Amino acid sequence: MTRLNDVKNYKKNIKSYHPKTNYFLNGLKAFVIGGLICDLGEAVQKFYITFFDFNEKTAGDPTVATMILIASLLTGFGVYDKIGQFAGAGSLIPVTGFANSITSAALEHKSEGIVLGIATNLFKLAGSVIVFGVVSAAIFGLIRLTVNNLLG
Amino acid sequence: MRLGKQTWRFEHDLYIQSTGTCAGPLEGKGPLGDFFDKKYNELHCGEKNWEAAERKLMREAVDICLKNVNKKPEDIDFFMAGDLLNQTVTSNFIARETKIPYLGMFGACSTSMQTLALAAQFVDTGYADSVLVAVSSHNATAERQFRYPTEYGGSKPKTSTFTATGAASALVSQTPSSVKIKEATIGRVIDWGIADANDMGSAMAPAAADTIERHLKDTGRKPTDYDMIVTGDLSSVGSPIVRQLLWERGIDISEMHHDCGLMLYSPEQNVMAGGSGTACSAMVTYGYIVNLLKQKKIQRVFICATGALFNPTVNQQKETIPCVAHGVVLESAGGE
C-alpha cells in the first residue's frame, strides 16, 4: 500500500492526482479562435484589395501589418493574455501571437528604461522564432539551390 | 529545548504580539478578504512599477503591525524578512527604510515560517526582546521573474499555481497576547524528481509530508491533537498528495488538513490549481488563523509552509526542484 511513497515512481504515480486535461475542449477552443483570427485576416485582406491598390499577391503585407497592430493594441489594453489563456494555441500560432510576444516583453520591461528595458527585451521571446526561421530557411534554401543547380 | 532531531520547543512564553496584512485586488475579494488590514484595488497599488508595488505592500504590512501596538522601528531589535525576488530585494529595501538590524532570508514560499521560527528562537534564547518578521510576494513581479511577461498570451496548465499578491508581518516578543508560539520544526530539503515549474504542488508535497511526519514524531503527538494542520501552498494538486503520502505512513490528517493556497481564493476566482507565493501562507496565517486563535475558535494549529527552492536558469537546465517545508505550532492563549 505504499504506492505514492515510492520515490522512484513518484513522478509517474502522481499523474492520477493531476487535473484532467480536456483535450477535446482545448482543441475546439484553439480551432475556433485560431480560425476566427484567420477569418479576420481574410476580411482585412479583402478590405485592402477592394479599397486600395492591392492584389491577391501584394495584399499580404498590409494584412499582416494590420493584424500585428491589432494584436499589439490588445496586448497594451491587457486583453491578449486573457484571450491566450482561453484559446491556447488558437491565439499563439497566428502572427498575432508573434506580435503579442514582442509587445508583452517590451511592455513588461518598460520600468527599466527605453534602451535597456524596452529595446533590449523586445525580442526576448520572439527572438527564438526569428532565429529558427532564418536558420531553417537558410539551410533549406541552400539544399534547394544546390539540388536545382545539380539538376539544372 | 530540542525535541527529537528537528523540532524546537520554546522554553519561554512567546507571543505573536501584533500582525499586519496587506492584500492585492484578487486576494482582497477572496473568501478571507475581510481579515486583511489593508486591501488594494489594483495591482500597481498606486506605484509606477510592479517591484515598487510589492515594496509598498510590505511597507504597509510592517507599518500596520507596528502601529497596532504603538511601536516605532527603533523599539524593535531585529527584522527578519524575505520575498521571492532575486536577492530578496523587496525585504532589503524595507530594511533600509526601517533601519532595524536585519537578516534577509530566502526559503521561497516557506520563508513565512522560516522567519517566524527563527524570530521565536531569537526571543526565546534572550538574544532579542522583540523581532519583527515580514514577507511579501506579488503576482506580476513573480510572473516576470519566474515565468513570462504578464501580458504574454501563453496559456498556463491547470496544475500551475497563482502567485498571491500581498504582504504580511508579525511581531514576536514575550509580551503576552492571545496567540502563543509553542514549537517550530525545521524541514529537510526533499526532491522527488519533479522538474515541472508549473506543477509545484506535486514537487512540494513530499517535503510537507516529511516535515509533518517529523514534527509529530518529535513531539509525540497525533494529528488529532491539532485543530488544524495547514500546509503552505500545495494547491488542489499537492493537497490530496500530501494526505495520501502521510496516510500511507500511518498518519491520517484528512480531518484537519487545510491548504493556504486553497483558502486564500474562492473556486470561482480563476487561479488554476490555487494560490502560491511567500505571502500566501503568511497572509492566511497572520490574517485569518491568528484571528481564529484569538477568538479561541481553535486551540492549536500546525502551520507547515512549503517552498520550492529553484530558479528559472537551473530549471531550464533540466534540474529537478528541491523543496523544503518549515512548520510552526501556534496556540490560543485566550484573552479576547
Next chain:
Amino acid sequence: MDFLWAFLVGGLICLIGQILLDVFKLTPAHIVCSFVVIGALLDAFGIYDNLIEFAGAGATVPITSFGHSLLHGAMEEAKQHGYIGLAMGIFKLTSSGITSAILFGFLVALIFKPKG
C-alpha cells in the same frame, strides 16, 4: 467560401499546435519555433504556395507563413545572385511583418502600462 476555407485551414493549424501543447507538453516557444521550421520546410517542397492559394489568410496568418516567406524571399533573390542571394533575400518578404511588429511593439510599450 474564402472565409470558410480560411477558418478551417487556419483553425486546423492552431489545433495541431494545441495538440503539441496538451499531449506532448511542449512550451509555447518550442511550438512556435517548430511551426516556423515546418513552414519553411513546406515551402522547400513548394507545398505552402498551394496552401495559400487554397486557404488565403488561413495560411498567411499562422506563423508557419513566416517560415515560408523567409525561404521564399531567399529563393527569389537566389535566382539572380546564387548562394549570396539567399542571405540577401531572406528578409525580403517578411520585412513588413518584422518592421511593423518592432514598431508597434515599441510604440505600445511607450504608451501603455502593463495591466498584470
